[in-house]
Amino acid sequence: MKIAFIGLGNMGAHMARNLVQAKQDVSVWNRTASKAEPLRAHNAHVSASVPEAVRDAEVVITMLADDSAVSSLVLEPDGVLPHLKAGAIHISMSTISVALSQQLAVEHHKNGQHLVSAPVFGRPEAASAGKLFVVAAGDAAILDRCAPIFAAIGQRTFLVGHKPEMANVVKLAGNFLISVVIESLGESIALTRKYGIAPQEFVEFLTSTLFAAPVYKTYGGLIAEQRYQPAGFAMRLGLKDVRLVAAAADSAGVPMPLLSVVHDNAVSALGRGMHELDWSSLARLAAENAGLK
Amino acid sequence: MKIAFIGLGNMGAHMARNLVQAKQDVSVWNRTASKAEPLRAHNAHVSASVPEAVRDAEVVITMLADDSAVSSLVLEPDGVLPHLKAGAIHISMSTISVALSQQLAVEHHKNGQHLVSAPVFGRPEAASAGKLFVVAAGDAAILDRCAPIFAAIGQRTFLVGHKPEMANVVKLAGNFLISVVIESLGESIALTRKYGIAPQEFVEFLTSTLFAAPVYKTYGGLIAEQRYQPAGFAMRLGLKDVRLVAAAADSAGVPMPLLSVVHDNAVSALGRGMHELDWSSLARLAAENAGLK
């Protein structure tokens, strides 16, 4: 399949490489061109512009930082939309707002193109190993055609609906749940520390029993060790995602009081200078509010 | 070992039976005497009173409903404390307040007796199978002597500190985390339902990926099916536990805003008539607040 891959950040570079290694015909483009060079060594075509990358593509994949990046690289005159063939597929894998996803669906439809939303769960190591989880939504026949792509980058694909935005909602709901896990670990570790219990032992207990899940292991470990730097995912990015959840909830009329707590605490964390710490440092705020350290 | 077992409810009856089957010499007592009869068939001694049950015991185990039951059956004149031998051990396995645990420690110490707190995690099926998780705290040498007991009723024991109350804190912190999982599933399922995503599929996704833990499977399943009756653990009991966490947090000066949300919603759920539903029906409140159903 002829694939264009736009966005070679921490995640995208690994995903593009896995596609090349799965024998797909891949053209890549990245705003900072130097990041594309390692892909050239893996036999990807390195394109000089978005239009060049997407012109002959059957599928274009975007993996970008936020709404603003997706909006400008897809919708503007020198972006994906005006240069993609009719009948081609855009797989949007970025974490974006439901509203933008809805807008992309409308615009691609007008151009005779197809939109699939397929955000992923997993950190860069999982991306490198092709072990991401892919959450995809869109027209069933189109999703079928994307299956080999999802197989190349992930360990499992979850099809969650026929409208692309549904995958974005699931991604946002998942990020909400992660943020709540962090905050709840922060509060409970503050509580148990106050009674003299070592965080490592508390986390070991949790993750050996009812909470034996990757998310508790990953964040429980970071919090127990107070290892908030370097940030795997910075607080300001976490807050950005919390806001996307809030926007989706607001549009749909869903009150989410736990989200409000996480939101307010993330804003406080930034107000207290934690911009560049990992978002698991919500737990540091909880500790400080309990008078610890 | 000569063991007295006080409290043969949904959990205690199974635990006592497992002790008998582990060849321990067990006397049992229960307020409603008929519940002791099945244990007689398993070769437990059935005592007519608490003093009779504990008089010769090396270890007395209490597994009771709440602070009030523990307080009256342990501290009153015809309770455990005045009739237990010096040097004997009281293993308190009930979910009680940190304050009562502290008081028990003081009173037993005055009488030359030992207190160990060892609350358990797991539902009745796990109790029946001897697969509970035991969280124990107290003097290290005393905990050592209790090891065979813990082995008989649980699959693993976590020693979390030298003061009995520390085990109670861990139990309460664990229940807090469970309550937050329920509430967060309720909110996220309300959100995803609004966008047309089937709860079963959303839960399947979660529990196959980052949230592959027993607590998400158990409660995710109940919520997706809206199976709130019969209650495995009724809302009013859930609220009782939330209040114990709040009391422990307040004494220690730990703000827990997620707990506040769960507390306020549990009170609202009762106000809206959900007394006898399972506490996972916090998710039903979330759905109703989102205008669903």
Place this chain on the structure above:
Amino acid sequence: MKIAFIGLGNMGAHMARNLVQAKQDVSVWNRTASKAEPLRAHNAHVSASVPEAVRDAEVVITMLADDSAVSSLVLEPDGVLPHLKAGAIHISMSTISVALSQQLAVEHHKNGQHLVSAPVFGRPEAASAGKLFVVAAGDAAILDRCAPIFAAIGQRTFLVGHKPEMANVVKLAGNFLISVVIESLGESIALTRKYGIAPQEFVEFLTSTLFAAPVYKTYGGLIAEQRYQPAGFAMRLGLKDVRLVAAAADSAGVPMPLLSVVHDNAVSALGRGMHELDWSSLARLAAENAGLK
């Protein structure tokens, strides 16, 4: 002064009439033209279009429902901006977002025009009596020129800063405080009712003592009487304002947990069918959550 007045709703019609009666030379325009007719009887010029109304104006006043109305009637080709003379003043009195206020300031500046923000506090009766409170911000010399206008419609003007957006922030902060008064009355009246205290007596006590302010009298009365219809200010409009506050707070990095509570409860109130009730029915939600009625 030659004044154009755009927007003759519940508030604007009274304000425009007061300007005419203060001997100002007023042209009015309203989307639904029939609403302009009563002003004609008061000797206002009734314009057929926005461009006609504003063409010769020294000052144009907009008093519209929301961002979307202001945006289209000011910024679009047949709106205020392209047809207003250089040197003229736009007094924006609507409750709009801080972001839109900032954008208007930029656009007017480009056109050599001046923007003043001057939202008002008060209900229609106050507007009719010329007893509004005006909160104004903008360039000091320009504010000076607006003084007679403010005097005609209000009982007092508060100058809160040199940037127009500052008046919008004060308006939003004031609405936030009102929403909190409503919610806090709702919660405290639910509490006192549960103990048998009549709401009327509780409100009488409050408003005769520490809380002797108009906002407690107005809303305390509505809540004590459960008089939620007809809506003076509908719940969905209240929620709209809450969102404007939240957006302003988010841009500035200010956590507002009380606002989060009001927001989540307003969304729940809508989810429970209170769209067209007065926003004081937040108190009804509080009562229902306490199991009352």
Place this chain on the structure above:
Amino acid sequence: MKIAFIGLGNMGAHMARNLVQAKQDVSVWNRTASKAEPLRAHNAHVSASVPEAVRDAEVVITMLADDSAVSSLVLEPDGVLPHLKAGAIHISMSTISVALSQQLAVEHHKNGQHLVSAPVFGRPEAASAGKLFVVAAGDAAILDRCAPIFAAIGQRTFLVGHKPEMANVVKLAGNFLISVVIESLGESIALTRKYGIAPQEFVEFLTSTLFAAPVYKTYGGLIAEQRYQPAGFAMRLGLKDVRLVAAAADSAGVPMPLLSVVHDNAVSALGRGMHELDWSSLARLAAENAGLK
């Protein structure tokens, strides 16, 4: 009337003096005896013990710090209850829990004595000037007999019900409303400061318009000036009252999410070292969480 007055703190000393000056026959007692001396100069009898003070009294008034003080000085063998005549009245004016008020009612009834609850609103200056607001509840005929006492210490009395606890609930509900005013001022002043608006001007605007009430003036002034020391009412006392409200709400099944916010923030404030600041320093926490100062 023969009156015993127990508790001569910041408030009680003024109240007792006003009773003497109203020609009542007053015996006073205070744990720290030296505080009674100034009353002697005003012609009060200074008693050496509680039993001596109350033995001949028709009315005994208690004005003490908290539940624990009231409980020990009223219920213990050398306290009020065992030494008060049958038919006499106990006017409990302290801010205490609803539960203790209920217990006092039962115990006095057993002894053929009468309980009236009559907590007051106002700061020490108001107590000195006899300008307190008295909120009283109890048997109507008994309240009648207390009228001259209330008249001597307050500017107005509000009768709120026939059960003494009802006055305690109103007192707690009032304190809740005050705490919310503080927190809401804190959040809104943080917001407006971020946009460059001077707190003094914002407070001036509020208290000249919709929020022209004593509570906004008092606390708005303290917060605008950041005058948190010396504490008129220390944060830890504020938190104590918040907990009394929470207990009353919990017993009655009333969710109070605004109270939860205030509670969690007050605990955080203490965790961050604000024990001895005035409870209006909730606003300082709000400012710090917004990154101010």
